[in-house]
Amino acid sequence: MALTGIQIFKLLPKTNCKECGVPTCLAFAMNLASGKAELDSCPYVSDEAREQLAEASAPPIRPVPIGKGVRGFTVGGETVMYRHEKTFYNATAFAAVVASDISDADLEKKLKVWNAFQFERVGLNLRPQMAALKDVNGDAAAFAKAAKTIAETSEFNLVLMSDNADVMKAGVEACASKRPLIYAATDANADEYGAIAKDNELPLAVKADSIEGLVALTEKLTGMGLKDLVIDSGSREVKQALEDQVAIRRAALKNGNRSVGFPTIAFPCEMASNLDMETLIAGMFVAKYAGIVVLSDFTGESIFPLLLERLNIFTDPQRPMTVTEGIYEINNPDENSPVLVTTNFALTYFIVSGEIEGSRVPSWLLIKDSEGLSVMTAWAAGKFAGDDVGVFVKKCGVADKIKHQDIIIPGYAAAIAGDMEEELPGWKITVGPREAAHIPAFLKAL
Amino acid sequence: MAFDFYKESYAGSVKEITLGKGDKAVTVGGETSYPFYLFEGEMPNKPRIAMEIWDMAPEDWPEAALAPFKDVVSDPAAWAKKCVDEFGADMVVLQLKSTDPNGNNASADDATATVKKVLGAIDVPLIIWGTANIEKDEETLKKISEECQGENLILGPVEDKNHKGIGASAMGFGHSLISSSPIDVNLAKQVNILLENLGMPMDRIIVDPTTGGLGYGMEYSYSVMERLRMAAMAQGDDKLQFPMINNLGNEVWKCKEAKQTADEAPTLGDPEKRGILMEATGAVTYLMAGSDVLIMRHPESVRMVKAFIDLLSD
Ligand code: B12
Ligand code: SF4
Structure with a gap:
């Protein structure tokens, strides 16, 4: 069981020498108890105290x-x-x-x-x-x-x-x-x-x-x-x-x-x-x-x-697994290869990129930062809105890598097509399939 | 150190809700402990499995899921009857896939006709599941509610945005509701409160926390269900003391790995068994999080999960 500040204080030298960076041993003990300090900052703890503290701070279920x-x-x-x-x-x-x-x-x-x-x-x-x-x-x-x-x-x-x-x-x-x-x-x-x-x-x-x-x-x-x-x-x-x-x-x-x-x-x-x-x-x-x-x-x-x-x-519920925003090259795309866009939720990225890879069709996959949310979740939360995605497509630089102006959006995000068109004049927005599993057939049929 | 079994003290319990009517009505909920923690409370009603049928022949079901129903997929009434007579379904869920505005966009009248046919074929409770399109579900479910007065259908998903129309109708015509919200404790509570304010009897509500597929967002649903149960039982929040339902089969069987053939995925083993075990493993996980009604697809996974429930509760 974790020790309280007072219990830890009893094990410290009580000289208030300040070398640990705080004015008193008691303050240091409080910091230790709340995990804000490391025991090693005090040069004067005895080995015996060190052992007791280690014992007390050991995890409740041993790894x-x-x-x-x-x-x-x-x-x-x-x-x-x-x-x-x-x-x-x-x-x-x-x-x-x-x-x-x-x-x-x-x-x-x-x-x-x-x-x-x-x-x-x-x-x-x-x-x-x-x-x-x-x-x-x-x-x-x-x-x-x-x-x-x-x-x-x-x-x-x-x-x-x-x-x-x-x-x-x-x-x-x-x-x-x-x-x-x-x-x-x-x-x-x-x-x-x-x-x-x-x-x-x-x-x-x-x-x-x-x-x-x-x-x-x-x-x-x-x-x-x-x-x-x-x-x-x-x-x-x-x-x-x-x-x-x-x-x-x-x-x-x-x-x-x-x-x-x-x-x-x-x-x-x-x-x-x-x-x-x-x-x-x-x-x-x-x-x-x-x-x-x-x-x-x-x-x-x-x-x-x-x-x-x-x-x-x-999976750690505190942070969704994400990938970095940007342009991902799959199967060595060239200037004529199709461009697809999705969110930066790791699960979404890996599923979609896996399917594109499996299709063997050279493609550009754009990953837009959506704070780690899946397509529908991101759309519902306003993190994958048409104008946003449009702006992202513009500034990400994919236009310099391709000769066409076609982009494929996820089927579940069909609703963003209109706003995207407004943001991207001259581009053709194609609504792709809903399930990633249908991407290979879709790409092959392009 | 002697061993001391730390027991939870609960401030509340889950309401008992009766679904359907007559001899075959099913009662769920009533838990006075966390799921299957029978050492410190009771689960007077075992979790139940509702078998799903579609109102149109499915096009993208893997062979494994389709095989048991091949002869009936284009006849919802026969399909429902098969689930009950042959596979012992406690309840049937009719998924109104045909009404999806992004798909066939079948009319509320068509859907109602199908519901009536199914109702005529079975005597177990019938759950009607819309397409999660707010406006269309409101239109369709209201119509069904009206035309099937007194059947105690279980209608859903009902969300904050369409609770008024569907709620008022269900109250008037004697049905139960599935209060639905996307993986969020506060939103779940809010829909329940809205329904209560509307005057919906609280013993006719079951909660859909939104179900993620195995490997496709299940962890979010799992945790929100645990949190819902903790709020209901440890904190005694009476706005959350409802049984929960998970539309599981639909999520599991649509994922890629449930569909791949042995040639496509040789290390994923037997394709039929794989889908079945994916559905059953998902079910077990949801049971541990507090599911009271699991909507499932394959007769074999249904059988296995029932056996598992018996093992844990008898
Ligand atoms: C898990 C989950 C969450 C998690 C978030 C998980 C995450 N990291 O995204 C949490 C609990 C945080 C959450 C929150 C919310 N959620 Co949510 N959530 C889900 C759930 C259960 C699963 C989503 C998931 O992980 N899917 C798996 C991934 C891989 O799917 P995907 O990204 O869509 O990718 C697939 C396809 O889109 C396709 N694809 C992807 N990219 C591309 C690209 C191209 C080009 C193509 C062709 C295809 C393609 O391939 C993938 C596999 O097939 C769904 C319901 C469900 N069962 O699907 C609801 C759902 C998406 N959520 C929903 C909502 C409303 C919300 C909230 C707005 C609720 C709220 N009001 O707070 C919030 C928003 C978040 C916020 N404000 O922070 C709604 C969206 C409804 C809608 N259509 O508008 C859903 C559908 C639930 C529902 N029926 O109400 N959610
Ligand atoms: S360094 Fe050690 S002895 Fe000096 S004040 Fe800090 S805790 Fe006390």
Whole structure:
């Protein structure tokens, strides 16, 4: 829990030496409490005070890094119950199960299929990012081999799942450099699994049969010096699982309960008998608080909707994603190429530019600043009015790049055509299709 | 540290609204907690799914969405009947696509005739959804309201600019309304207040917060719905304590990825299942934000989402 100014003040030297830039230690403490100052500005804080302050200012849900390198990611670190209160920071990670008795050929094939599930959207690469390797027969060598293959030949990060410590050790040894998540420490093995995680500096999942059970376990493990924990309350019944997610998030954020201040892991793969239903349950967990969601498999049709949902839920509501106003060249346009205009909402831009690109028709795409609003929203808000768009077309300089005076506007903005004509005498305003998907056919028919 | 379950204390609840009439009338709303938070309140009525039909044969539906209805798309009455008899629809939504002034611009009379035919074919509640063209919707919905007196149709979308005409008519002829506003708490409240001032009974209103498609603006709708529910329940704002409806199928199935074939998008998997799962995943997200009525298209996504609702509430 955050400390108050007075609590912080008690930890400061109280000499009022002013070196931090404010007249008194109390003023500095107040600034620290409200986030207006950095602790480092005071050269005289003791190490002990520093540690206490760091502890107190630690986020209520610990951000836990998983994986290494470009595909490494963080789960947890959330600070609000509802995205509109600020934003959700670290998107739910999707994992799918690989059984440890899988043949080499099947594993290779699976990883290849999974690796193709990458989708470009708003300039981001959406993809599932974990394989959950599950020990099915206690064969440590097979487990280690599969772990090694996944770690070395794919971009997937790992969850290592086994309740056999020898199997787990073999798996960890095979892929520790990729910072896998160990699943899971339980009542029965907490000392041993805690030691494995600690010795290898790896994140450790903790599984109990209730939230109360979790509290006891995480306290024990943090007592052993472990910090990067991921928690599983054990419920495999959807209703109870939702309740647990809410209870955990609330306890961490509203009560400052550190013993559940960790990201969660959820298992739709153990809550339904088919991937369709798993997908729906996973959808619930994306909205409601899971850090990692484990599915029985990835298929294009099941993971894509989840990736879209995740993108929506984890988009920062405080600032719409935008692109810069200007002239965008697509497919090497020349002086005879068509000119299209739209708004600077990133989603709109990427959809429209994607379609134009896909059409292979060389084109100029004009992006007008509309404060990050989509076409209809911008039009309704007066940020994509005919005269405005006309003025923009004039001053953006596209006229110098082309020999014609034709411009295509979005179908949903048909109403601006008249005002645009007035602003752009001599230009021909063509109303394009409403949906971007129809742009290629439209351009090809020009 | 012992575990203490922080429970929300609610200052208000959602009104119960009955849609339709007779044996098959459907009651929605009545929640005394956030959606599916049954550990601290109740959801006496499960969220319901209304299946959509169009008043004209759709031209741009992907094959996956069209297939179950191929035999009936040019006959709205048969289409509605199929939804109820074969796919167990709790409610039907007739989307008045043909009346769009930017499209076919069919007349209010034509639309009314279609409504009557559909009414004759089914006994479940019938929702009539206009084209979101303010003037045309006013004209059409008024006419329908008048000619279908006492049917308790659910008419919408009703916005601030056309609430008077549609509202007065619905009051007079015994229908319910969909109070609609574009993703904004204050605007939503305003339309409700306008309707109340007009004299519209508050137990005949359901709120449309405006629905964005999965990956196409859903996050805005999601958050405004959460905020509407918080205002209604945590702050006890009685002008916002209404069940919510989302016109979802229409948004999801029009997007590009719901239409692409396997050749066009090999990594997007099976085209039929993809559309279904996109619709169902969108539905789940909206359910978590507080949707009480989901308007959906594909019988299979409807079936799955019903099963999901049961899992979370039984
Ligand atoms: C999300 C949303 C918002 C978000 C803003 C999101 C954003 N960054 O733009 C918020 C909540 C802020 C918002 C606010 C408002 N909104 Co709004 N909003 C929506 C919603 C749900 C989705 C919009 C969206 O993101 N679409 C996705 C993008 C990609 O679509 P797009 O830009 O149109 O692009 C598509 C096509 O136009 C085409 N295209 C794009 N460019 C081009 C170019 C060419 C050449 C061609 C051919 C095609 C083409 O390709 C794209 C894909 O097909 C729609 C309703 C809906 N379901 O569509 C309402 C909607 C657009 N909003 C509406 C309104 C009225 C408003 C407000 C004015 C409400 C108010 N009074 O405050 C405000 C205005 C904003 C302000 N004052 O700040 C109305 C507009 C009605 C109208 N036609 O006049 C709508 C239609 C809702 C409704 N039915 O009432 N809104
Ligand atoms: S620098 Fe440190 S000791 Fe000096 S006034 Fe500021 S807080 Fe106090």
